[in-house]
Amino acid sequence: MINYIIRRIFYALPILIGVNLITFFLFFIVNTPDDIARMQLGQKRVTQEAIDKWKADRGYNKPVLWNANADGMKRLTETIFYSNSVKLFVFDFGQSDSGRDIGHDISQRMWPSLAITVPSLLLGLLAYISFALILAFFRATYIDVWGVILCVIMMSISSMFYIIGGQFLIGKYLHLVPISGYDTGFEAIKFVALPVMVGLVASIGSSTRWYRTIFLEEMNKDYVRTARAKGLSEKLVLYRHVLRNGLIPILTGVVVILPMLFIGSLITESFFAIPGLGSYTIDAINRQDFAIVRSMVYLGSVLYILGLLLTDISYTIADPRIRLD
Amino acid sequence: MPVIFITDALIFFLLGMVALFAWYAASHEHLRAPWRQVASNPLAMAAVVVLIFYILIGLLDSVHFHPKLEQRADQPDQYSTEVLSLLDLITEKMRTRVETSYSAPFATHAFSREMLVLEDGSEIRDYPKLEYAGSHLADTDSAVIDILVKALAGAVSGLCIWLALVALVVFRLARSRHLSVGLTINSIILREGQVPWHIILCTAGLLIIVMSSLFHLSSYYHVLGTDKVGQDVFYQALKSVRTGLLIGTLTTLVMLPFAIALGIMAGYFRGWVDDVIQYLYTTLNSIPGVLLIAAAILMLEVYMTNNAEAFTSVEQRADMRLLFLCMILGIMSWTGLCRLLRGEALKLREIDYVYAAQAFGVGNTTIMLRHVLPNVMHIVMISIVIDFSGLVLAEAVLAYINIGVDPSMASWGNMINSARLELARDPIVWWSLAAAFIFMLGLVLPANLFADAVRDAFDPRIRKQI
Numbered sequence: 001m002i003n004y005i006i007r008r009i010f011y012a013l014p015i016l017i018g019v020n021l022i023t024f025f026l027f028f029i030v031n032t033p034d035d036i037a038r039m040q041l042g043q044k045r046v047t048q049e050a051i052d053k054w055k056a057d058r059g060y061n062k063p064v065l066w067n068a069n070a071d072g073m074k075r076l077t078e079t080i081f082y083s084n085s086v087k088l089f090v091f092d093f094g095q096s097d098s099g100r101d102i103g104h105d106i107s108q109r110m111w112p113s114l115a116i117t118v119p120s121l122l123l124g125l126l127a128y129i130s131f132a133l134i135l136a137f138f139r140a141t142y143i144d145v146w147g148v149i150l151c152v153i154m155m156s157i158s159s160m161f162y163i164i165g166g167q168f169l170i171g172k173y174l175h176l177v178p179i180s181g182y183d184t185g186f187e188a189i190k191f192v193a194l195p196v197m198v199g200l201v202a203s204i205g206s207s208t209r210w211y212r213t214i215f216l217e218e219m220n221k222d223y224v225r226t227a228r229a230k231g232l233s234e235k236l237v238l239y240r241h242v243l244r245n246g247l248i249p250i251l252t253g254v255v256v257i258l259p260m261l262f263i264g265s266l267i268t269e270s271f272f273a274i275p276g277l278g279s280y281t282i283d284a285i286n287r288q289d290f291a292i293v294r295s296m297v298y299l300g301s302v303l304y305i306l307g308l309l310l311t312d313i314s315y316t317i318a319d320p321r322i323r324l325d
Numbered sequence: 326m327p328v329i330f331i332t333d334a335l336i337f338f339l340l341g342m343v344a345l346f347a348w349y350a351a352s353h354e355h356l357r358a359p360w361r362q363v364a365s366n367p368l369a370m371a372a373v374v375v376l377i378f379y380i381l382i383g384l385l386d387s388v389h390f391h392p393k394l395e396q397r398a399d400q401p402d403q404y405s406t407e408v409l410s411l412l413d414l415i416t417e418k419m420r421t422r423v424e425t426s427y428s429a430p431f432a433t434h435a436f437s438r439e440m441l442v443l444e445d446g447s448e449i450r451d452y453p454k455l456e457y458a459g460s461h462l463a464d465t466d467s468a469v470i471d472i473l474v475k476a477l478a479g480a481v482s483g484l485c486i487w488l489a490l491v492a493l494v495v496f497r498l499a500r501s502r503h504l505s506v507g508l509t510i511n512s513i514i515l516r517e518g519q520v521p522w523h524i525i526l527c528t529a530g531l532l533i534i535v536m537s538s539l540f541h542l543s544s545y546y547h548v549l550g551t552d553k554v555g556q557d558v559f560y561q562a563l564k565s566v567r568t569g570l571l572i573g574t575l576t577t578l579v580m581l582p583f584a585i586a587l588g589i590m591a592g593y594f595r596g597w598v599d600d601v602i603q604y605l606y607t608t609l610n611s612i613p614g615v616l617l618i619a620a621a622i623l624m625l626e627v628y629m630t631n632n633a634e635a636f637t638s639v640e641q642r643a644d645m646r647l648l649f650l651c652m653i654l655g656i657m658s659w660t661g662l663c664r665l666l667r668g669e670a671l672k673l674r675e676i677d678y679v680y681a682a683q684a685f686g687v688g689n690t691t692i693m694l695r696h697v698l699p700n701v702m703h704i705v706m707i708s709i710v711i712d713f714s715g716l717v718l719a720e721a722v723l724a725y726i727n728i729g730v731d732p733s734m735a736s737w738g739n740m741i742n743s744a745r746l747e748l749a750r751d752p753i754v755w756w757s758l759a760a761a762f763i764f765m766l767g768l769v770l771p772a773n774l775f776a777d778a779v780r781d782a783f784d785p786r787i788r789k790q791i
Contacts, residue, residue, distance in 0.1 A: 156714065157765075159718070270725075300616055
C-alpha cells in the first residue's frame with residue numbers, strides 16, 4: 001500500500017509539471033508581461049516607464065526562462081519562470097498583483113469555503129440517497145416515472161435560477177435568513193443555511209437520477225435475487241443488500257471531490273458574499289489579478305490529483321478484490 | 326451584401342455533416358434500428374419538434390448581411406456598416422421599436438414614474454405612456470380587449486399554418502404507405518404505426534399557434550416587456566437562441582476529432598502512445614475547468630486590447646470570442662469522451678475481426694477507420710447529445726463570472742446577469758429572468774429528454790435488458 005502511494009505521488013509529478021507549464025505558457029508566453037501591464041494600466045498611451053515600473057513592482061521584469069546577465073545558478077533562478085512557477089511546487093504562491101500574500105489569504109479563506117461545502121456534501125448525500133432509494137423501491141410505478149421526469153426537469157434548470165430564486169424567496173420574501181454575507185463563530189449558521197440549501201436543491205435532479213441507476217443496477221444482480229428467494233421483505237433487501245452495495249460506487253465517487261471542497265464553489269460564494277476561496281478566485285478574475293488566478297489553477301490541480309489518489313485507495317478499502325500492487 | 330462570420334460557416338458545415346450522417350445512417354440497418362427506436366418514443370419525438378424549432382430560429386439568425394442603404398437609383402449601391410441577420414428582418418418591429426427603459430409585459434405605460442408636463446403647463450409625477458407599445462390605441466384602457474383580439478388573430482393564422490403542415494405530412498405519409506388520405510388520417514388518430522405522429526403534430530401545432538400569436542402581438546406590444554435600455558426582451562431571447570445552440574454544438578464539433586483520434590489510438594496502439602495520451606488528458610483534466618476558461622478568456626482579452634485593429638466591428642469581436650470560448654470548452658471536454666473511447670478500443674482490439682484484419686495484412690489506419698471507429702460511434706453519439714444541455718447551462722454560469730460570451734452579444738447568460746441586479750427593485754423586474762428561464766428550459770429540457778432516448782436506444786448494455 002505504502003509503495004503504491006509513493007509510486008502514485010511520483011506519477012503525479014509529471015502531471016503537476018504539465019499543469020505548471022500550461023499555466024506558465026498561458027500567462028507569460030502567449031501574452032507577455034508587457035501586454036498584461038498595458039491592459040492593467042488601461043489606456044493605449046501608456047508610457048514604457050510606467051510599464052517598466054509596473055513590472056518591476058511585481059518582479060515581472062526578469063527574463064522569462066534564462067537570465068544571461070546573471071552567473072552560476074542565478075541564470076536559472078533569476079527568471080520569471082523560477083520565481084513564479086517553480087516556487088508553486090513548494091506551495092510558495094508569492095504575492096498577488098495588488099501586493100497581498102496569496103498563501104496567507106488562502107489559509108484564511110478556506111474555512112468559510114469549507115463551512116459551505118462540507119454541510120452541502122453531507123446533507124446532499126443523505127437527501128439524494130434517500131430519494132434514490134424511494135424511487136428504486138417504487139421502480140416501474142407512476143411514482144418512479146414521475147420522479148424521474150421531475151429529476152430531468154430539475155436538472156434542466158440553470159443553477160443561477162436556483163440561487164436567484166432561493167435568495168428571493170427565503171431571503172427577501174420570507175425574511176428567514178440574510179440574503180448574503182458571512183460571520184464568524186456560531187453566527188455563521190444563519191448565513192450558511194441558505195447557500196447550503198440552494199446547493200442541495202440545485203443538484204437534486206442529476207444526483208438522484210444517477211444514484212437511482214446505481215441502485216437499479218444493483219437490484220438486477222444475483223445476490224438480490226437470492227435474498228428475495230430466501231423470503232426477505234423488499235424493505236430488508238433494499239436496506240441490507242442494495243443500499244450497502246450501492247454505497248460503494250457512490251462513496252468512491254464522492255472521494256474524488258473531497259479535496260476540491262477546499263476550493264469552494266465559485267458561483268455560490270460570490271452570490272452569497274461568502275469570503276471563501278471561490279469568491280477570492282472570482283474577484284481575482286474580475287480584477288484581472290493574474291498571480292491569484294495562476295495560484296488557484298495550480299492549487300486546484302494539486303487537489304484534483306490528490307482526489308484521484310484517494311479514490312484509488314478508497315477502492316481497495318471498499319472492495320478487497322482490487323489489489324493495487 | 327452577405328457577411329459570413331466564422332461561426333456561421335461552421336454551423337452550416339455542421340448542418341452538412343449531420344445531413345451526411347443522416348444519409349449514411351439511413352442506408353445502414355444497424356444504425357437505422359436504434360434510430361427507429363428513438364422515433365417510436367413519444368416524449369423524444371415531442372422533444373425533437375421543439376429542438377427543430379430552436380434550430381430553425383438559430384439558422385435564420387446565422388445568415389448575416391449588410392443591409393442596403395436607401396438612396397437614389399442612379400448612385401452605386403451602398404451598404405450599411407450594421408450587420409443584420411434574416412431573423413432581424415423578420416423581427417424588425419421588435420428590434421427597432423426601442424423604449425426608453427423598463428416596461429412590463431404588455432404594458433402601455435412605463436414601469437417607473439417620471440415628471441410629466443401636461444398640456445396646460447403643470448407638472449405631475451405619473452407613468453409616462455410608452456412610445457411604441459400600444460401606440461395604435463386611442464384609449465389605453467381598452468388594451469386588454471385589443472390584446473385578446475390580436476392574440477386570437479395571431480392564433481388563427483398560426484392554426485392555418487399548422488393545418489397546412491398537417492396536410493403536407495398526411496399527403497407524404499399517404500404516398501409512402503400507399504394508403505388513401507382518409508385512412509392515413511385515421512391511422513394517425515388511432516395511433517397506429519411506429520412513429521407517434523399524433524404527438525409530433527400536436528406539439529408542432531401548439532408551438533406554431535403560440536409563437537404566431539406572440540409574434541403577431543409583438544408588433545403592437547412588448548410581449549415580454551423591455552429591459553433597462555428599452556430593448557424588447559422577447560427579441561433578445563430569440564437572438565440568444567443562436568448563441569445557446571452554437572455553444573452546445575460547436576464545442577462538440579471542435580473537440581470531436583481530437584477525442585476520437587486520440588481515444589482510438591490510445592486504446593488500439595497501447596504502449597507509449599497510450600501513456601502519452603493518458604498523460605495529456607489527465608493533465609488537462611486536472612486543471613479546474615472554470616479557472617482554465619477564465620485564464621484563457623483573460624488572455625484573449627489582453628490579446629484583443631493589444632491587437633484592436635485586427636477586429637473591425639463589435640460583431641466580429643463577439644464572434645471571435647464565442648468561437649474561442651467554444652474552443653476552450655472543447656479542449657476541456659474532450660477528455661471524458663477520449664477516456665471512454667480508449668476503454669472501448671482496448672476491448673475492440675482483442676476481437677476476432679480485428680485479428681483477422683491484422684492477419685490479412687491490413688494497415689493499422691485502415692483497421693482503426695473501418696473496424697474500430699464504426700463500433701465506437703454509439704458512444705460518440707451518446708456523448709454528443711448528453712454534452713449539449715450541459716454546455717448550454719454552462720454558458721449562463723460563465724456569463725455571471727464575465728468569462729462567457731461577449732457582453733454585447735445576446736445570450737441567456739447575459740440576460741440573467743443583467744436582470745439579476747434589478748431584483749432589488751420594488752416592485753421587482755421579473756420578466757427578463759422569466760424570459761431567459763422559459764427559453765433555456767425550453768431548449769435544455771427537450772435536449773435532455775432526447776439525449777435520454779438516444780442513450781437508451783444506442784447503449785448496448787441497456788438494449789440487452791429490453
